[in-house]
Amino acid sequence: MCHGDRNMAIQLRELIQQMKDTSELMIDLSFAALLYRDRQIAEDVQEIEEQMDALNYTAKMTVLEMAQNVSREGLVSVLELITATENIGDAAVEIASNVYRGDIHPIFKEAMQETEDIVVRIRISEDSVLVDQTLEALKLATKTGMHVFLVKRFREYIVNPGKDFTLREGDIIFAEGPSEGKFLLESLT
Amino acid sequence: MSAMDKRPEYMNLKEILVEMKNISELIVDLAYSSILFDSEAIADEVSGLEDTMDELNYQLTIRALLASRTRDDAEQISEILNVASAINNISDHAQNISEIVSRDLDIHSVISESLKHTDEKIFRIQLDDLSQLIGMSLRETQLASRIGVTIIAVRKGNRWIYNPRKQYVFQKEDLLIARGTEEGNLIFKEIAKGRRSKW
Secondary structure (H helix, E strand, O other): OOOHHHHHHHHHHHHHHHHHHHHHHHHHHHHHHHHHHOOHHHHHHHHHHHHHHHHHHHHHHHHHHHHHHHOHHHHHHHHHHHHHHHHHHHHHHHHHHHHHHHOOHHHHHHHHOOOOOOOOEEEEEOOOOOOOHHHHHHOOHHHHOOEEEEEEOOOEEEEEEOOOOOOOOOEEEEEEEOOOHHHHHHHHH | OOOHHHHHHHHHHHHHHHHHHHHHHHHHHHHHHHHHOOOHHHHHHHHHHHHHHHHHHHHHHHHHHHHHOOOHHHHHHHHHHHHHHHHHHHHHHHHHHHHHHHHHOOOOHHOHHHHHHOOEEEEEEEEEOOOOOOOOHHHOOOOOHHOOOOEEEEEEEEEEEEEOOOOOEOOOOOOEEEEEEEHHHHHHHHOOOOOOOOO
């Protein structure tokens, strides 16, 4: 493999990692949308799917650019991996789309509530103490028990934001944790 | 816990749904692990989970159809069937991913060697009745800090626990999926087989 190919391989690996993280997060969010009958979260899942489509396209283009220098078996397997991951995202959209139906079946609700953790979606207001702070400095997980796994900024969704990610006014944060954490987090936002 | 050792045909609707949801949240990660660690053992687990999922989906469909008496029932039940079918699709796609490993398709030549965690391996091991680990919590064992082994998942019969918490207490017959160095793996095997009581 020449140097350029190696760079492309690394880029591709990161794209695939991002797709994998995104697909898993979409599954979690789609269950949350169903349980809380939250149409907003269902729309988020739909929009994240559009982001997934873009990743899918970029990843496949990258694979094809590498086509001359790698084995056909390798190409096929990576394309299959990318397609399967994209399909998982589609299945999550399918799950979330049920939110537009009527009431949830009581047994279904009970089943979805088996885990103690809850998911919250909160917008950061102008005067929030979180504005201009990094996730690391905030130590939200320690202080509130809530883990921020997704941030929506304008139209973009940032999956698993890192420690050095700085929150801004207007960001919508998605966090998961024990139900007590919800009020603590809301008081900060 | 009690429901989880049951075969799908003996589970009630709620138990089936809980199990299907749990599997859907676990199977994608397991499928990717099979590729990342080039592990046929993990690919086999994915395959087994996918079989379980098919059976769960079948049993769910029967129970859901029997439970419907009025139009309102039917509407709510149709949502359950919809979601179950989407969950079932997730496990199908996950199996497509792990099949890449089973068919030995050369993925690493494309995504480069660095896709593999070269210094770490994934391994599967069954706890022996004599192992010191039985009755200890994950926190007490300090496996990660002492021998560099991380428990990724625990299987009890048909039930999976993914990323077990620190409070998790090891029990007889647990099947463990762990990640660690070759050396950590060897030590861990000794501990799990009850041939080593200090680490």
